[in-house]
Amino acid sequence: MRWIWIDRFTEFVRGSHSVAVKNVTLAEEQLCDHFPGYPVMPPSLMIEGMAQTAGILVGETRNFQENVILAKIRLAEFTDYARPGGQLEYHAKIESIDDRAAATAGEVRLNGQPIGRVDLMFSHVNKSQSTAGLPEHNFVFTDQFMQLFETFQRGTLEGAAES
Amino acid sequence: MAATLSREEVLGRVETVLIDALGVESDEVTQDATLQADLGAESIDFLDIVFRLEKTFDIKISKGELFPDDILSDPDNVVAGLVTPKGLEQLKSSMPHANFDDFENDPKVAKVPDLFTVQTIVNYVENKLNTAA
Structure with a gap:
């Protein structure tokens, strides 16, 4: 299964902020049961979408050399439902970062309107810490995630070349 | 700017900071409350507290400065x-x-976390702000 809850990046500024979008569609399995007759995007998956948007932003600051693990949800609040046909935007920015961890602040928008806030903390786990039962290879930034980032980079370069 | 705070x-x-970082109620945050035993702080919460203090007071807290982690x-x-x-x-x-x-009367390692109280944090911030002033 592809555990990717963002469709593409639309903005990415190294060490600062990123924006990713996610289209909510009825074809997605989670909407069959959440809820029967009233399909809405589960908030837990919007938190995951923000974690992926912010986690890639944090990981890129160190060129994806370390695993970036979601360590804490500092805040998660939603004021509206995201229904099929809507487009979610995850706006993430780095608030604090050092060699141990990073804190990010995030806003969730639906069709351009704010519907929630998700603030997160990530731990950096490098190879020297991987003896604690963790694999030595980078198990966070897999090929699937790297494709998302590289697709954005390619689009940016192509856009720059055309202008 | 924060150096003039009472x-x-x-x-x-x-x-x-502690209410936001630990999800506790304001009446739980007494000066003698210990971060770990009384307020339920876990290891990642200590970093969260450091980040929030830096932002709130516009200060820089170096690794191990507030919570020394290499001495033991x-x-x-x-x-x-x-x-x-x-x-x-x-x-x-x-x-x-x-x-x-x-702690000096009963210096068990297991009691080290009790050194980190709300009062400890307030003292640290005050010292930090006074040093910067």
């Missing part, structure tokens, strides 16, 4: 579950903001 103002802001990993500083006199001196030196009165 102790009450520092305490108020530290209370807000030195085998000379801990023997049979007790902090040695050398270890105690190092702790006191690196944490002038903490109250060691009770």
Whole structure:
């Protein structure tokens, strides 16, 4: 299964902020049961979408050399439902970062309107810490995630070349 | 800018930091409350508190400055579950903001987390702001 809850990046500024979008569609399995007759995007998956948007932003600051693990949800609040046909935007920015961890602040928008806030903390786990039962290879930034980032980079370069 | 804050103002802001970081109620954040045992802080919460303090007071907190984490990993500083006199001196030196009165009478390693109280954080921030002033 592809555990990717963002469709593409639309903005990415190294060490600062990123924006990713996610289209909510009825074809997605989670909407069959959440809820029967009233399909809405589960908030837990919007938190995951923000974690992926912010986690890639944090990981890129160190060129994806370390695993970036979601360590804490500092805040998660939603004021509206995201229904099929809507487009979610995850706006993430780095608030604090050092060699141990990073804190990010995030806003969730639906069709351009704010519907929630998700603030997160990530731990950096490098190879020297991987003896604690963790694999030595980078198990966070897999090929699937790297494709998302590289697709954005390619689009940016192509856009720059055309202008 | 924050250097002119009174102790009450520092305490108020530290209370807000701890309420937000630990999800506790304001009446739980007494000055003697320990971060771990009383307020339920886990390891990642200590970093969260550091980040929030930096932002709230516009200060920079270096690794190990508020919560020293390398002193107890030195085998000379801990023997049979007790902090040695050398270890105690190092702790006191690196944490002038903490109250060691009770700990000195019973220097069990397991009691080290009790050194980190709300009062400890307030003292640390006050010292930091006064040094910067």
